[in-house]
Amino acid sequence: MAAALAFSDLTVRKGGRAIVCGISGHLKRGAVTAILGPNGAGKSSLLHILAGVEQPRSGTVLLGGAPLGTLSAQERARRIGFLPQKGEVHWNLAVKSLVGLGRMGHSAGRSLSQEDEAAVVAALAATDVTHLSDRSALSLSGGELARVLLARVLAGAPEWLLADEPLGSLDPAHQLAVLKRLAMTARAGAGVVVVLHDINHAARIADHVVLMKDGAMLADGAAQDVLTPDLLEAAFSVRFRLVNDGGRRLFVAE
Numbered sequence: 001m002a003a004a005l006a007f008s009d010l011t012v013r014k015g016g017r018a019i020v021c022g023i024s025g026h027l028k029r030g031a032v033t034a035i036l037g038p039n040g041a042g043k044s045s046l047l048h049i050l051a052g053v054e055q056p057r058s059g060t061v062l063l064g065g066a067p068l069g070t071l072s073a074q075e076r077a078r079r080i081g082f083l084p085q086k087g088e089v090h091w092n093l094a095v096k097s098l099v100g101l102g103r104m105g106h107s108a109g110r111s112l113s114q115e116d117e118a119a120v121v122a123a124l125a126a127t128d129v130t131h132l133s134d135r136s137a138l139s140l141s142g143g144e145l146a147r148v149l150l151a152r153v154l155a156g157a158p159e160w161l162l163a164d165e166p167l168g169s170l171d172p173a174h175q176l177a178v179l180k181r182l183a184m185t186a187r188a189g190a191g192v193v194v195v196l197h198d199i200n201h202a203a204r205i206a207d208h209v210v211l212m213k214d215g216a217m218l219a220d221g222a223a224q225d226v227l228t229p230d231l232l233e234a235a236f237s238v239r240f241r242l243v244n245d246g247g248r249r250l251f252v253a254e
């Protein structure tokens with residue numbers, strides 16, 4: 001399948017134990033995949049491997065049929081946008097310049113073209129940070145910085161957008177706006193893979209859900225098949241009641 005992200009028999013060992021235990025899956029573009037599971041389940045570890053920023057102990061990741069490791073760093077940066085859980089900036093860089101770095105996979109070090117500049121402007125607007133364009137990235141609040149770092153990834157218009165808990169420091173209005181942006185990005189043809197903690201956020205945008213526990217996949221399938229009270233209880237050891245809220249499924253922890 002064109003440009004699918006497929007992984008097989010992935011194993012990661014850290015601290016003398018397996019934290020990802022031989023998992024396999026197949027992710028499609030044009031869809032939102034939510035990775036859910038309790039703390040320590042291995043969600044970030046899986047995302048790091050899919051992004052190519054960490055290597056598994058064993059197993060393979062194929063992007064469009066090619067092993068991820070065979071892509072040049074520039075091609076990987078152009079095709080896979082990765083938003084880590086703890087986004088940090090240590091340079092005194094203007095927000096628009098920081099977001100411009102998201103074009104590096106396209107610009108290969110040359111100065112930004114008109115197309116690059118247009119992509120930066122659109123990405124700043126998409127995450128509601130246009131008004132911060134000239135501010136130093138070091139001066140931003142946590143939620144502002146999170147939105148700027150998402151803008152940097154969006155500016156690159158990657159085939160794959162891999163985001164690790166992108167809503168953690170956002171207020172409710174911006175959480176909703178970012179969820180909608182992720183869904184729009186998938187509808188525009190990208191593969192969106194997002195680690196989420198809120199089941200209702202996943203229910204709102206996910207087409208596909210990977211449910212992890214103890215480094216293994218408890219379930220992997222269509223959102224409506226995986227987001228069930230029984231599977232969620234098996235993952236989180238909490239009972240969820242399913243409420244029909246005018247046609248929208250809402251999960252309430254009991």
Ligand SMILES: Nc1ncnc2c1ncn2[C@@H]1O[C@H](COP(=O)(O)OP(=O)(O)OP(=O)(O)O)[C@@H](O)[C@H]1O
Binds near residue numbers: 019039042
């Ligand atoms: N360098 C390390 N050494 C030892 N253990 C590690 C190391 N890195 C991660 N782990 C452990 O691996 C497990 C999986 O970590 P990971 O960050 O993938 O979990 P997660 O599902 O993303 O969790 P969270 O929801 O808390 O972010 C955790 O138990 C973590 O403590």
